[in-house]
Amino acid sequence: MNNNIVDIIKDKLDIVEFIRQYVPGLKRAGKTYKACCPFHKEKTPSFTCSSEKGLYYCFGCQEGGDIIAFLMKMESLSFNEALEKLADMAGVEYKPAKPMTGEELRRAGVRRLLDHAKAFYHKNLMSAGGEFARAYVKERNLTKETCQKFELGFAKNDATALSRDAKAAGYTEKDLKDAGLCVITAYGARDYYRNRLMFPIINQRGDTVGFGGRILGEGEPKYLNSPETVLFTKSHVLYGLNFAGPAIRKSGRAVLLEGYMDVIACHQAGAEYTVAPLGTSLTEEHARLLKRYTDNVTVLFDPDAAGIKAALRGALILIERGLFVKVASLPEGLDPDEYIAQYGKDSFENILNQGQDLIAFHTGLQLDLYPKPLGAQDKTRIVSELAETIGKQPDEIVRREWAKYVAEHVGVDEALVLERLRRPVLQSPFARKQETRPAPQTPVNPAEEELTAWLLRCPQHAALCAQLTQNDFSTPLAWTLFEAVRKAAAETLDAQTAAQKAAAYAPDLKNAIIKLALFQPPAEAEPARDIAACAAKLAHAGMHKRLEEIKRQMKRLGAGNVPQEIFQEYMQLQTKLKK
Structure with missing residues (x-):
C-alpha cells in the first residue's frame, strides 16, 4: 500500500463533507457531527464523525474507521477500488502499490465484459437489423437522444450472437457466465437475452452492473433481469439513479416509479428525479441509497390492489430509514410514461404535489x-x-x-x-425472526477507557502513565489496547496519526480505538491532571489486585511457610494502599 497517497487523499478530502454526500442529516455536535447511522436502523443518532480526527464511528453498531473504510463499507468496494475512487475525487494520480486480488481481478473482468456487451447491444439497436426494435422505441415516444443517453440496446433473436462477438474479443464462456450474459448448455454457451430491448443497469457510481431486457413481441417473461453476479444484486440498485442524483438533490425529493420505461420517459420530459427498483419489492438497501440524496420520497403507485399493497410496504421501509414519504397515484389507469407523454411534466408534477402523507394514505x-x-x-x-x-x-x-x-x-x-x-406488537410465531448482532462493548472499564481516550487525544502526555503494568489492567484485552495506544503515542504527537498507528498495532481492537479517539472531554477537563488521575486510579487498582493474589497465596501456603519476599511485598502494598 502506498501510505503517502493515503495521507494525501485524507488531507485533501474532509471526511465530514464526504460522508455528508451519503448522510445528508449530519449535524454539528460540539467538535464532531452526528446523525442516524447509514449502516443500521436507529431512532436516536449514534453515528459520529470528526474532521479533526478523520474518523467516523457508530456507537450503536460499532462500525468505524477512516474515509477509505467508510467508502468500502458504503459501496461494497475493495480497498483498491475505494482508493481509486477517492484519488479521482481528490485529483490525485493513483497506481495500486500491490497487485489486485483475485476477487478484484474478477470484478474488473466482469465490468469490462458488461461494457463490451452494452456497446454490442447498442450498436445492434442503432444499425441495420435493429429496425424492429427501433420501431418499438419510437412507438413508446423515446427520441434517439434518449436512447443514446440511456444506451439502450437490442439483443437479436440469435442464440449465440453476443457469445460469438465476445469470444472474438478474447472472452471465454466462463467469463460470459460470470457476467450473467449466457447459460452453458450441452451445446455450448447460449445468450441469456434474445429478441429483447436492452436496458443497461448502471449503479450510482456509473458502472454497468447488469441488464434488463423487455421481450419484443410475444413471449415470457415480459421483463428479464440479469442473474445476480459479483457486481449485481438487484435489491441494491435503483434504475436511473446514476442520472437522477443531481436532480433529486436540486428538487429536494425522489420519486419512485415501477419500471424502466417509466423512468426513461420521465427523464426525457425533464422529470429527472425519478428512479425505479428492478422488478423487486423496495428494500432497506434501496432506502439507504435514497437517503444519500434526500429525506423526501414520493411513491407513485398503480391504483390496483397489488400496486397499493406494494406502495404501502415500500413506504413503511422508507420511513423506518428516517425518510419522509408521500404517496400518489395517476388517474385514468395510465402508466407514468403514458401520462407524461399525454399531459406533460407540469401536470405530472401537480399529481406528485397532491400526494398524501403516508398516514393519511393508510388511514x-x-x-x-x-x-x-x-x-x-x-x-x-x-x-x-x-x-x-x-x-x-x-x-x-x-x-x-x-x-x-x-x-x-x-x-x-x-x-x-x-x-x-x-403495547407490544404481537408477532406470528411463523414470522421470520430478525437477526440481531449483539453490540460488542469496549473491552475496558471506565478508568481504562478514559485514560486510553486521553492518550489518543493528547499523546504528548504519555509519560504520565509510563509506570503502569499489565497487572494494573482489568483484562489482558484492556492491556493490549493500552499498549497499542502507548506505542502509537511514543511515535507521534498528532492525534489522528496516533489513532491510525494504534489501530495498526491492535487491528482486532480497531473499532474500540476509533470509538475512544472520538471521545469529547468536558469543558472543565485538564488533560495532564486527568491522565495522571486515571493512571493513579489504575495503579491503585493494580496494587489491590496484587494484594488479593498474595493473600490467597499466603492462605494456601499456611502460617510459617510464607517466603520472606512475599511477606515483605504484602506489607509494602498494605502501606501504600493506606496512604
Missing part, C-alpha cells in the same frame, strides 16, 4: 374497508392496524402528529391511540 385505505358509521370493533381494528404504521416512524414529533390524525379521522381519543402504541 384512508383502512376507512374504506368498513361500512359507516364505524362500530367500536371496527375502530379497534383500524387503530390497531394504523398503530403499527405509526410505530415505525422514528421521529417522535411526527409520530405524535400521526396519532392525532388517526384519532381525528377514526373518531377516537388521541390518548387511546397513544396507549395502543405502547
Whole structure:
C-alpha cells in the first residue's frame, strides 16, 4: 500500500463533507457531527464523525474507521477500488502499490465484459437489423437522444450472437457466465437475452452492473433481469439513479416509479428525479441509497390492489430509514410514461404535489374497508392496524402528529391511540425472526477507557502513565489496547496519526480505538491532571489486585511457610494502599 497517497487523499478530502454526500442529516455536535447511522436502523443518532480526527464511528453498531473504510463499507468496494475512487475525487494520480486480488481481478473482468456487451447491444439497436426494435422505441415516444443517453440496446433473436462477438474479443464462456450474459448448455454457451430491448443497469457510481431486457413481441417473461453476479444484486440498485442524483438533490425529493420505461420517459420530459427498483419489492438497501440524496420520497403507485399493497410496504421501509414519504397515484389507469407523454411534466408534477402523507394514505385505505358509521370493533381494528404504521416512524414529533390524525379521522381519543402504541406488537410465531448482532462493548472499564481516550487525544502526555503494568489492567484485552495506544503515542504527537498507528498495532481492537479517539472531554477537563488521575486510579487498582493474589497465596501456603519476599511485598502494598 502506498501510505503517502493515503495521507494525501485524507488531507485533501474532509471526511465530514464526504460522508455528508451519503448522510445528508449530519449535524454539528460540539467538535464532531452526528446523525442516524447509514449502516443500521436507529431512532436516536449514534453515528459520529470528526474532521479533526478523520474518523467516523457508530456507537450503536460499532462500525468505524477512516474515509477509505467508510467508502468500502458504503459501496461494497475493495480497498483498491475505494482508493481509486477517492484519488479521482481528490485529483490525485493513483497506481495500486500491490497487485489486485483475485476477487478484484474478477470484478474488473466482469465490468469490462458488461461494457463490451452494452456497446454490442447498442450498436445492434442503432444499425441495420435493429429496425424492429427501433420501431418499438419510437412507438413508446423515446427520441434517439434518449436512447443514446440511456444506451439502450437490442439483443437479436440469435442464440449465440453476443457469445460469438465476445469470444472474438478474447472472452471465454466462463467469463460470459460470470457476467450473467449466457447459460452453458450441452451445446455450448447460449445468450441469456434474445429478441429483447436492452436496458443497461448502471449503479450510482456509473458502472454497468447488469441488464434488463423487455421481450419484443410475444413471449415470457415480459421483463428479464440479469442473474445476480459479483457486481449485481438487484435489491441494491435503483434504475436511473446514476442520472437522477443531481436532480433529486436540486428538487429536494425522489420519486419512485415501477419500471424502466417509466423512468426513461420521465427523464426525457425533464422529470429527472425519478428512479425505479428492478422488478423487486423496495428494500432497506434501496432506502439507504435514497437517503444519500434526500429525506423526501414520493411513491407513485398503480391504483390496483397489488400496486397499493406494494406502495404501502415500500413506504413503511422508507420511513423506518428516517425518510419522509408521500404517496400518489395517476388517474385514468395510465402508466407514468403514458401520462407524461399525454399531459406533460407540469401536470405530472401537480399529481406528485397532491400526494398524501403516508398516514393519511393508510388511514384512508383502512376507512374504506368498513361500512359507516364505524362500530367500536371496527375502530379497534383500524387503530390497531394504523398503530403499527405509526410505530415505525422514528421521529417522535411526527409520530405524535400521526396519532392525532388517526384519532381525528377514526373518531377516537388521541390518548387511546397513544396507549395502543405502547403495547407490544404481537408477532406470528411463523414470522421470520430478525437477526440481531449483539453490540460488542469496549473491552475496558471506565478508568481504562478514559485514560486510553486521553492518550489518543493528547499523546504528548504519555509519560504520565509510563509506570503502569499489565497487572494494573482489568483484562489482558484492556492491556493490549493500552499498549497499542502507548506505542502509537511514543511515535507521534498528532492525534489522528496516533489513532491510525494504534489501530495498526491492535487491528482486532480497531473499532474500540476509533470509538475512544472520538471521545469529547468536558469543558472543565485538564488533560495532564486527568491522565495522571486515571493512571493513579489504575495503579491503585493494580496494587489491590496484587494484594488479593498474595493473600490467597499466603492462605494456601499456611502460617510459617510464607517466603520472606512475599511477606515483605504484602506489607509494602498494605502501606501504600493506606496512604
